[in-house]
Amino acid sequence: MLEIRNVTKHYGSRRVLSDVSFTVGNGRMTGFVGGNGAGKTTTMRIILGVLESDSGTVLLDGQTLTASDRRRFGYMPEERGLYPKMKLAEQLIYLARLHGLPTVDAKRNTADLLERLGLGERTEDTVESLSLGNQQRAQIAAALVHDPEFLVLDEPFSGLDPMAVEVVLNVLKSYAAEGAPVLFSSHQLDIVERLCDDLVIIAGGEIRANGPRDALRDEFSSPLYEIHTGGDAGWIRDVPGVTVTEFDGGFAVFAAETDVASQQVLHEASARGTVHSFGQQRPTLATIFKEIVK
Incomplete structure (x- = not known):
């Protein structure tokens, strides 16, 4: 279980997170929603160690999250960060190897993911030659190729058409079904409603609602x-x-x-x-x- 406990963050004199606390349970899809500037991306970057909080902590199974723990995460930033002129399969294999996977496992994972994400015929294409929707799928593959145990995904459905959304939904559900905690943000509330088990709503850097989706709907x-x-x-x-x-x-x-x-x-x-x-x-x-x- 991933736990964010009492996290506060300032940029200069401006407080962007205020005592943020919530959990992401094992095998649970947790939707993280809020308007632009609400604090979603800052929270995710603190979880991944890209930013440091001013106070509070991030725990994994009750223990403070370490750099070694973070290597077990799959992180997809909102901004695309793949090498545009590198071939798709070559790039994913390279990223998997950077995470320590043997070459044979990296190649197997790459082939499997590209097929599952509907990119099996694009393995030799460069990233820049792909459509924006396929680039988004490639970015998701990059977050998953090293067999992560925990997923943190910032706007994974951005730019995807309805059929591509279904493909990605099925892939993410399979990770949760295997016990992975999955935290994802999205502005597409209809998708969040269909996918999430739990929901966290943030506004102005504060958690406004947090709990199982159906319990919040009842409330x-x-x-x-x-x-x-x-x-x-x-x-x-x-x-x-x-x-x-x-x-x-x-x-x-x-x-x-x-x-x-x-x-x-x-x-x-x-x-x-x-x-x-x-x-x-x-x-x-x-x-x-x-x-x-x-």
Whole structure:
């Protein structure tokens, strides 16, 4: 488990991180979201040792993170940093060798990753000749080629089309499934919502929300319920303690004064016929984000 504990950072007189604390669990995909300048990249650079914090610490399994530990990380910066005139496969093999992998393992990992990321036919292409989306995939491959045990990825989905996003999602999920803690930032909140197990929201250098995705959605849920029935749902207006706010044939949104009232609607709907869905309205990540950082 990776733990960021009470990290504070100043640039001159400007404080960019204030007592930042959160954890990235083993086998968990942790989405790290915030607006531009919120502190995401600074936090990631401190985790990787690129920057030093003014106070606080980063722990790995309860112990202070060391330079040796950081060699086990796969890090993808937001800025592309590959050699533009070097052939793709040659470059990945070189990076894997720099991390200490034997040549045979470096070549095997390179071939496997490029195939999984849809770049199997681009091995002899130079990085600068690739499209921007393929350059992004290549940058992800560079972060993974040395078999890292922990992943820290800054905007890994930037510039990817929907099909490429799915490819990358599957690759990252496979690392988490093998037990790797995965921390990734993204401005694409719909992707974060689909991918993350846990969510950290930062604004103004402070953590505003932190926890399992579904628990946060429950916490910010509205007092409204949705029901979709097989017939006309107009009768819901007559249920005591219920106020219908939206209605369209068999679909209705309503407020209930008590849990008993909401369950009465479900019971009555079931007695009248088919109930396709019923539940409390749960907000999207975008809605939660706007509520927290406004």
